[in-house]
Amino acid sequence: MASLSFSSAVSSSTPFLRPSAFLLRPRSTRLPLVRAKIREIFMPALSSTMTEGKIVSWVKSEGDVLSKGEAVVVVESDKADMDVETFYDGILAAIVVNEGETAPVGAAIGILAETEGEIAEAKAKAAAQSSSAPAAPPPEVEKPAPVAPKAEAPAPVAAASPATPGKVVATPFAKKLAKQHKVDISELVGTGPFGRVTPEDVEKAAGITPAPKANVVVAAAPAALAASPPKAPASYPDIPGSKIVPFTTMQAAVSRNMLESLAVPTFRVGYPIATDALDALYKKVKSKGVTMTALLAKAAAMALVQHPVVNATCKDGKSFTYNSNVNIAVAVAMDDGLITPVLQDADKLDLYLLSKKWKELVEKARAKQLQPQEYNSGTFTLSNLGMFGVDRFDAILPPGQGAIMAVGASKPTVVADKEGFFTVKNQMLVNVTADHRIIYGADLAAFLQTFTKIVQNPESLTM
Amino acid sequence: MHSAISLSLSSPSPITRSSAASSTAPRSLRFCGLRREAFGAGASPDASSLRLARFNSRSQHFNLNGVLAALKGNGAPSSGGFDYDLVIIGAGVGGHGAALHAVEKGLKTAIIEGDVVGGTCVNRGCVPSKALLAVSGRMRELQNEQHMKSFGLQVAAAGYDRQKVADHANNLASKIRGNLTNSMKALGVDILTGFGTILGPQKLKFGKGDSGDKIITAKDIIVATGSVPLVPKGIEVDGKTVITSDHALKLEFVPQWIAIVGSGYIGLEFSDVYTALGSEVTFVEALDQIMPGFDPEIGKLAQRVLVNPRKIDSYTGVFASKITPAKDGKPVQIELIDAKTKEPKETLEVDAALIATGRAPFTKGLGLENINVQTQRGFVPVDERMRVIDANGKLVPHLYCIGDANGKMMLAHAASAQGISVVEQVTGNDHVLNHLSIPAACFTHPEISMVGLTEPQAREKAEKEGFEVSIAKTSFKANTKALAENEGEGMAKLIYRPDNGEILGVHIFGLHAADLIHEASNAIAMGTRIQDIKFAVHAHPTLSEVLDELFKSAKVKLSASKTVAEPVPV
Secondary structure, eight states: OTTGGGHHHHHHHOOOOOSSSOEEEEOOTTSGGGTTTEEEEEOOOOSTTOOEEEEEEESSOTTOEEOTTOEEEEEEOSSOEEEEEOSSOEEEEEESSOTTOEEETTOEEEEEESSGGGHHHHHHHHHHHOSSOTTOOGGGGGSOOOOOOTTSOOOHHHHHSOOOSSOOOBOHHHHHHHHHHTOOGGGOOOOSGGGOBOHHHHHHHTTOOOOSOSOHHHHHHHHHHHHSGGGGGGGSOOOTTOOOOOOOHHHHHHHHHHHHHTTSOEEEEEEEEEOHHHHHHHHHHHTTTOOHHHHHHHHHHHHHHHOGGGGOBOSSSSOOBOOSSOOEEEOEEETTEEEOOEETTTTTSOHHHHHHHHHHHHHHHHTTOOOHHHHSOOSEEEEEOGGGTOOOOOOOOOTTOSEEEEEOOOEEEEEEOTTSOEEEEEEEEEEEEEETTTOOHHHHHHHHHHHHHHHHSGGGGGO | OHHHHHHHHHOOSOOOOHHHHHHHSOTTOOBTTOOOGGGSSSOOTTGGGOOBOHHHHHHHHHHHHHHHHHHHTTOSOOSTTOSEEEEEEOOSHHHHHHHHHHHHTTOOEEEEESSOTTHHHHHHSHHHHHHHHHHHHHHHHHHOHHHHHHTTOOOOOOOOOHHHHHHHHHHHHHHHHHHHHHHHHHHTOEEEESEEEEEETTEEEEESSSTTOEEEEEEEEEEOOOEEEOOOTTBOOOSSSEEEHHHHTTOOOOOSEEEEEOOSHHHHHHHHHHHHTTOEEEEEESSSSSSTTSOHHHHHHHIIIIITTTTEEEEESEEEEEEEOOBTTBOEEEEEEETTTOOEEEEEEESEEEEOSOEEEOOTTSOGGGGTOOOBTTBOOBOTTOEEEOTTSOEEEEEEEOGGGTTSOOOHHHHHHHHHHHHHHHTTOOOOOOGGGOOEEEOSSSEEEEEEOOHHHHHHHHHHHTOOOEEEEEEGGGOHHHHHTTOOOOEEEEEEOTTTOOEEEEEEEETTHHHHTHHHHHHHHHTOOHHHHTTSOOOTTOTTHHHHHHHHHOOOOOSSSOOOOSOOOO
């Protein structure tokens, strides 16, 4: 997750991958004042297969003076941990990617300032870049960070506990948290035994609701996510007379999923499909309780069986997860939102059972009685706005799935055949959105061809 | 191996003195565990093929001894009108190992114990601490939501019952103590209760130190009295808020914040236990870095995994000059002074302090003055055969000292190995234990283990003796079994001589490292070279493949000892 938050930073700065140690590149020349003075420290490519790296530990702390050739940070690649050294002298002004977090190769992980005077500026730069450090309060930038004299070895412990007269006692974990969230412990009032500063005190000061988790790194990531959305509304102008209605749980879930979907590189492929045969079949089986949704779900499921990659999921950005079941989620609009009941094993059930199952699911959805596995186990989603007369649209890929199909209305359309003869046929436009990390254009095209063949020769659907 | 077998067939006479043997014996002679020349002086690839194996000499005696033991049991002393052939003072793991081996060798054996059978290891050391670490390992796993999720497991908040955890440790200790006692009783070792005191050569008394003491004689005596936690002066141990490992293992309370003075393996293991149970830990270390004594690279990695992400901080280069237990509504106070300048630095206020600064030999009241032996900082001086040296630098005949009391290597299994070595000597087989083949382990999560030299030690030695040192490393990240367990964190490191393939040291940090080290320690003990061991097969997929890969990745330049693989017409 942490790596995702950096994706924006990367795409804007076009990483170039040098095979060896440490990338330090002068900042873009758009700001001439700081040219070549403030440098970004980049995630190095430690091996040819490395695409991202985890910061194992920062050997240096913020404010430390670095000299050329000194080890600054330890990076874990897919193969080993390596000490990474700097090519420039300077002061480590800011750490952008904290210990335990991951960043793609080429992303800025820290900021190096040439002189003390530039530290504040570098910090501002870091704050702008780092979406993962929302807790860093801007007022702190006013005070220049203490710069350790060159001879002094960086001892994190000593730095964290200054021997001040009005002695402040903080527990080890509290100190760690304070360092991480840039909280000045000496300004806190401890609530622990003997007036000591506890981890909870630091979290409160940093504006974090205490997470029950022991794992510091993990606790920090959700906090960052939770903190980022509220930032956006602040920039909107207030229009008088507007009313604020908070999201329902379902709406909040939709919002969360939609935001999450932004992290997935998607693309879309459309296809026109003649539906005369399907319409004819539908007329025949309608009386037996079969719905168009069931027909489409069945057709999609049968096509997915032949194209398992379209039914797959990319969970970690590194691998394909091939799902053994074909579970078709179908978007259902509700009064206050949207839910996607799932037709499990849609490829295995026959059309009539599928229709029956669908009816049950819709009823349950209306009564808000769907069990989690009945709406979150989908491997492929179907969304049909055709009944509203929509002729084409574009769906957002739900997290955890590889593809979603948007089905438009079937309309009489003038089509020309190979010989150039015009006819009028019923045709619908189908548009599939897919995760390009695992599903490529040709995969989708082949899948749509199969789907079209099934829809245009729908006899197999009833078998 | 081949040559070793031919030896036992061709030369039936038992090996007596290694000095004699090395001049006359065939070159294929093997003595188990005797350090070869790489660690002695004047190395040459040729001489190094003189390998030692007790294997053979032992197998010759084995049948005979089995018969003897069966006939005599632990019945009559074999010679010279002594009450016993062998009397061991102290029934810890060292004394126990020696006693069992002595009976196997047909010696009439007694063991004197003034406290409880099992000594430190079983009652106040390795054994109960493993019980606590077993708990901490599981707690750690259950609390790590990320780890559980990656398995697809859902676990609700894990908790523990302190008393039951403590009971588990205590029950384990009594069970092992029972096993130890029974194993000695079954073999007929006389267990004599009381404190043993040496009265003179081959003569000692045991009892409570009053008129009821009994005097016995023995052909040979082994001192195996072990050690107690070392408490530096200025530290007031009250057993409640300022404690040693003896108290900590009872787990009478789990403080919110505990300072651990000393960051060696005892301190490190306790930090693992306490942080898993929810405490925050502060290390106080006199040296410049925590975890001294480990190979620096392993120590660095261990610090990244075992210290940095946990609720632990540390003060290095400082002594705890004064520690006052919590009282009168005040927390525990620890006064720190700079280790070099001795200037006061600061005072820590914590809920508890654990003193893990090491162990001091327990040798008082042994009657060493009766035979003119002076202890050095409490340790009994011995030579490489564990023979006690008196104040004039002369060997005291028939008196040996093993285990923590001699301070050579303060590990339970080292004591036992020393005891067995002594029994070998008193039954006529010269034997020198190779301490560099004794593995050591720290049972944190994940574990750390090592055998032989660290990299700096090996480099220093290489510098002195003029050979080359190479390093090979493998990662647990590439091991299938480790990945299946979601425990890819870790590395194994091999320090070796590229010229002859000798293993100088192996260090492992990772899942089950303590169990993995023995392939390396056995190889060192047997003198197996990398070029030979690399052909050994390891089951797939197992963690042992980490070592397999380690040996295979070593680059031995084998120009000297080429073997003819196939018959070649010449």
